Amino acid sequence: MKKGIALATCLTLLFGVITGCSNSTTTSQPAGQPSATPTEATKAEPMVLRWSINSEPPSMDPGIAVDADSFDMIYAAFEGLTSYDLNGQLTNATAESFTNTPDYMNYTFKIRKDAKWSNGDPVTAHDFVYAIKRNLDPKTASEYAYQLYYIKGGEEYNTGKGKAEDVGVKALDDYTVEFNLKSPTPFFRELTFFPTLFPLHQKTVEGNPHWAAEAKTIVGNGPFIMDTWEHKSKIVFTKNPNYWDKDNVKLDRLEISMIEDNNTAFSMFENGDIDWGGYPASTLPPDAIQSLKDAGKLMVADNPGTQSVVFNTNQPPFNNKKIRQAFSYAINRQEIIDNILQTGVPAAYGWVPTSMGLKADGYFKEDAEKAKQLLAEGMKELGLTAFPTVTYTYDTTDTNKKVAEALQDQWKKVLGVDVKLYNAELKVYRDMRSQANFDLIRFQWGADFNDPINFLEMFRDKTGGNNHPDWENAKFKELIDKSYNEPDLEKRKQILLEAETILMDEMPLAPINFRGSPYVKNDKVKDFIIFPLGGAYFKYTSVVTQ
Template sequence: MKKNVFALVSSIAVLGTALAGCGGGQQAAPAPANNTSSEQPAATPEAEKKPQVLKLNLHSEPPTADPGLSEDTTSAAIIRATFDGLTRIGADGKPHEAAAEKVEVSEDMLTYKFTIRDAKWSNGDPVTAHDFEFAWKRALDPKTGANYAYQLYYIKNGEKANKNEAKLDDVGVKALDDKTLEVKLENPTPFFLELTAFPTYFPVNKKVLESNEKWAGEAKTHVGNGPFKMESWEHKSKLVLVKNENYWDKDAVKLDRIEFSMVEDENTELSMFENGELDWAGAPMSALPTDAIPALKDQGKITTQPIAGTYWYKFNVEKPPFDNVKIRKAFAYSINRQALIDNILQTGQLPATGAVPPSMVLNANGYFKDNDLETAKKLLEEGMKEKGLTKLPPITLSYNTSEAHKKIAEAIQDQWKKNLGVEVKLENKEWKVYLEDMHEGNFQIGRMGWLGDFNDPINFLELYKDKYGGNNDTRWENPKFKELLNQSALEADPEKRKKILADAEQILMDEMPIMPIYFYTNSWVQKENVKGVVIGGLGDVDWKWAYVE
């Protein structure tokens, strides 16, 4: 999911945010393994004696702790700690039963029946199938304004309900009784049990929400069903989670507390780690200061992990001069991605000349050449002529506050000036404000990133299916692109489906509403006695099995 504060949070990886998944290309729904603690990282006996407190930093204030409204990696990490979906991604990268103790799938893979286990909310209420039905229909309700509602379009009539073309009662999710949830899908969806481990699919306590619409904004009113519960939330300062004694799998949870500071400056965060005030610094909740990376590498302290995410800039195609495709492509072709990686990022990222990352790649050769100055200059000249311009209007590049985003923006600003003779103004904003401005179209070029919610190309391409889709922001739409994505949902042959999606990505790159820059890696430092933190291949983090040795 997810936007990386650093990618977007890197949503969505230089500092950012996205969600995890794997196996989107399977031909049959995976049968979840039993989610017992023995399948997860096992704590040593010493872990029981050591004070089980983990001290971390959130680079920015979580915009929300409501799973139905979550759209970024920071929010998702807190939500994943305080909620359980029907399934949960384990250390093996596969979905396991969580709030559901049993999953049955029909032969045609269109109907799923989930048996809800005996479990309680953090306030003591029973968790029921009705909580899931309520949460999913609430996210799909157009009045809710959930930017991640499209993740529920795999459910029968989900998209129609979200677009006011069907009633919420027609959506294919129904609590048959307190313990049984029946879900009907539009088409076979091999990665559906990965989706049910994603925050948008998490339950919400209807009674709590109806008594207080702002229930998720404060610790004292927040209610979840996950391994931890919220003890305190001093906004923009500190957030504390404690073990949830009502959690069904509490014996697998070793940590008593997770204490989060909220420091935006990466150098300060690293100093806090080196001074023993933090147990971890860097990804996936923040980033390491780029200037410190060479020394950390030399000292052998840094851990780096490739993740399925793309760092890109978005163009607002309704604002001149980026309402011209040739000018968009000129800006995209004229930057030197490898130089950014070598001189600023320094942790093994790959130049991105397509939208879809290597773990699910559709075209291994990419769709354009990095640092293609000759073509870029020609396109800029042609685009300006088409627009009747002798000089470009003022151009602003926006990014959310972060040392890494700032350095990347400054380097690209410099490249555009040298390579195209273009003057670009830089503008940074606090994360929550930045997100709102992007969604409202208050930008010309804006930084964003995307970490996969599951390991399938559709998750990257469907972002740009609809002009006003929750995570589009570019205001771009293309009928043929949309048609190809719809075709891919009906194609059972994996190779034919891949060809359809590659044709769609070709259109996206031909029209360039987004400018891919690099494919993410996560890099961090951690204390040696911190064990059991699960970081998925999509860059998401789960502290359920973490402990201090």
């Protein structure tokens, strides 16, 4: 089968770097060779990985979760049609094979007959159909429902204009699921790796509205079972004896501590109490990065993503484009990268990561004088004689705090405006962001799949689940819709380039830097995977004690 789209991201393996690009295949692919299995003597002791996350996962429901901590836990307990192997290739997972039509509008997956739920029930094509239609149901209120809009009838059902029976996913038999798409989607197989397309155990979901909030009521189909969930304290996973590929799962137990303070998490790593420091478990304290770099211990996961400042475009003063532009042009991005992030990541002068190939040199540059001019013009248009005090909201980490203070200082020096800072606990921050209860707010987006549309389509509709600036533009929306139906990849790229040009002119958000996430690890940890697009995968991990 031909590759429909070049997959530029590479899988980061944290024990020497191996890279590879995912290729379509019609047969099951074995995983790359894991590290040597411990001796029988070593096996007498349970193999345990000690991990940490920043906060209580809001939900273990693949259709509801929106945050990184929840996703990492979900990938331990659930599995989709596809996953990634140790060679960095997208590989068949719960699906044993697939086919697609040459126009990329129909995909058919064969489900493994040995795939089972953690309670022993078989995983079937019906479980995928149920999950997708349930996640599209407006009553479910899935923020990632738009990821399912590639499926014919998906958007119509989710927006109340269509019916569930018209959604283009169906079980041809118990072990064959077919997707009919509304337009050519060469990256659809890659998208099946995303949790919104994971199967759900219907009896469990319908039998208890709170099924995803307690360990004892979660029924998954992944490599691990959630054994314990002590809320706001710890989570323990154990190996799933019903998992189809259990022979490749080396860990007996995964012990996860919830540690909100990153300095505490790093101290625990240094003391040997946990096996990982930094991404994707936590955030390394910025004061520790240079010394780790000097000692040759620092590693950086390079996953496509962008950190930005989002403006609330619904209310003054950021309902004015020129004022949004002024705040963006006043940011000294390299100063933030050099003095705070210290990881050598690129400054961002566009929203879509440069690895996705739209416009490498970006759409604008810092310009203090232009920023001052734009601010004056914007204030005049709004009838303001003095700039109001506005508040920048960010989520709690030392790095985010230092970035916020740098932005505050830069806006004061360049624009002469006073910006207050509000440090919100993670759950409060997420609620404020989702409800547009802010003036300016920190927002980092990591790719869900490797295509520019993943960074652009979230702004197609004002009411979109991740459209935090509540911004909408008719021409931008027209271009996004046009891209959905353009089979020529080069023409499609030009359409998306035009769309991003509009986005960066209107500036509902100001990009700061592209993502690069630092970490350190216990040398005994082998075969741990950071997914190509970010996030933790424990399936192949081992902890070699001798």
